Amino acid sequence: MSAIKVKLVVFLSVVFTILFLLQKPLIAMHIMEGFLQPRWAIAWGVACVPFLVVGFITLKKKVTISSKKLILFALSGAYAFVLSALKMPSVTGSCSHPTGMGLGAILFGPFLMSIIGVIVLLFQAILLAHGGLTTLGANTFSMGIIGPLFSFGIYKLFRKLKINISISVFIAALIGNLMTYVTTSLQLALAYPGEKFTQTFSKFLGIFAVTQVPLATIEGILTVVIFGILKKYSEAEFLDLKVI
Amino acid sequence: MSLFTKNLVLIIVAVIILIVPFIFVRNAAFEGADGIAEEAILEIDQNYKQWAKPLIELPSGEIESLLFSLQAAIGSGIIFFIIGRITAKSKDNYNTKNVENK
Numbered sequence: 001m002s003a004i005k006v007k008l009v010v011f012l013s014v015v016f017t018i019l020f021l022l023q024k025p026l027i028a029m030h031i032m033e034g035f036l037q038p039r040w041a042i043a044w045g046v047a048c049v050p051f052l053v054v055g056f057i058t059l060k061k062k063v064t065i066s067s068k069k070l071i072l073f074a075l076s077g078a079y080a081f082v083l084s085a086l087k088m089p090s091v092t093g094s095c096s097h098p099t100g101m102g103l104g105a106i107l108f109g110p111f112l113m114s115i116i117g118v119i120v121l122l123f124q125a126i127l128l129a130h131g132g133l134t135t136l137g138a139n140t141f142s143m144g145i146i147g148p149l150f151s152f153g154i155y156k157l158f159r160k161l162k163i164n165i166s167i168s169v170f171i172a173a174l175i176g177n178l179m180t181y182v183t184t185s186l187q188l189a190l191a192y193p194g195e196k197f198t199q200t201f202s203k204f205l206g207i208f209a210v211t212q213v214p215l216a217t218i219e220g221i222l223t224v225v226i227f228g229i230l231k232k233y234s235e236a237e238f239l240d241l242k243v244i
Numbered sequence: 245m246s247l248f249t250k251n252l253v254l255i256i257v258a259v260i261i262l263i264v265p266f267i268f269v270r271n272a273a274f275e276g277a278d279g280i281a282e283e284a285i286l287e288i289d290q291n292y293k294q295w296a297k298p299l300i301e302l303p304s305g306e307i308e309s310l311l312f313s314l315q316a317a318i319g320s321g322i323i324f325f326i327i328g329r330i331t332a333k334s335k336d337n338y339n340t341k342n343v344e345n346k
Binding site for chain 1: 247250251254255257258261262264265266268269281282284285288289292294295296297298299300301302308311312313315316318319320321322323326327329330331
């Protein structure tokens with residue numbers, strides 16, 4: 001492992017160790033069923049539509065056109081499936097789950113990932129009473145669109161800056177995870193501004209985003225692991241998808 | 245360092261991060277925090293009424309565990325099946341190439 005990677009891991013370990021000392025007691029995951037007013041539920045749903053539409057249109061062109069790409073897409077979906085099911089403990093004393101969207105976002109971009117996001121969220125809303133159908137729009141926007149958007153953007157940016165590929169993947173997945181929860185905090189603060197919007201926003205940030213840091217780190221690490229394997233054995237598809 | 249070794253080290257680091265909360269924050273409840281977020285919302289807006297309920301109310305935490313495990317199992321199954329296939333194919337091509345060259 002290169003020296004930079006070791007330093008990064010150590011740095012992040014120090015960061016979240018400090019964060020746990022701050023003892024923020026609350027975190028959560030998706031917005032629960034019925035906890036977003038109808039006007040917001042509809043608004044966020046509408047915001048998702050353009051991304052989903054573009055995703056469906058490019059599905060044929062980019063994914064189903066080749067069985068190998070379809071396999072990678074299925075794997076990206078499965079990866080999101082798995083990671084969203086793993087509730088992990090955070091240093092603040094409660095549990096949350098990572099998003100698993102980083103891998104697919106780097107390979108396929110945010111439009112296609114929005115589709116995977118909806119599917120995972122639908123499954124969890126219907127079968128697990130986790131998240132919700134009324135909040136599907138909001139949760140899809142945060143987890144299926146904003147997260148992948150940041151992961152994709154950061155990966156491309158880092159690669160352009162010729163930053164080591166593993167670090168690019170790690171940071172992309174980590175930031176995608178964090179931005180998902182920052183967006184959730186924003187959505188809740190917009191819906192329940194309380195007395196002062198900025199105050200409420202930072203309160204929700206404290207609940208969601210802060211305690212996600214160790215989980216986002218784990219997500220980054222796992223994404224690097226699986227990305228490495230895929231890059232080695234699916235190099236042709238990676239070149240074709242312009243990932244490397 | 246081979247890819248396998250590098251991945252192994254990364255996974256060990258991830259596991260350590262996972263275990264840290266249990267070492268340092270022993271007395272915490274480690275509850276899934278959907279309920280806590282609900283409380284936060286009600287704190288801010290006391291008059292808010294949850295206007296929709298989940299379609300299925302799971303009978304117990306055990307059933308919830310089953311479904312989460314199932315989700316992880318199905319997803320993992322797909323992932324490792326695919327990884328098995330793509331790594332096997334590479335090995336096959338490698339062997340065939342070697343045989344042909346002889």
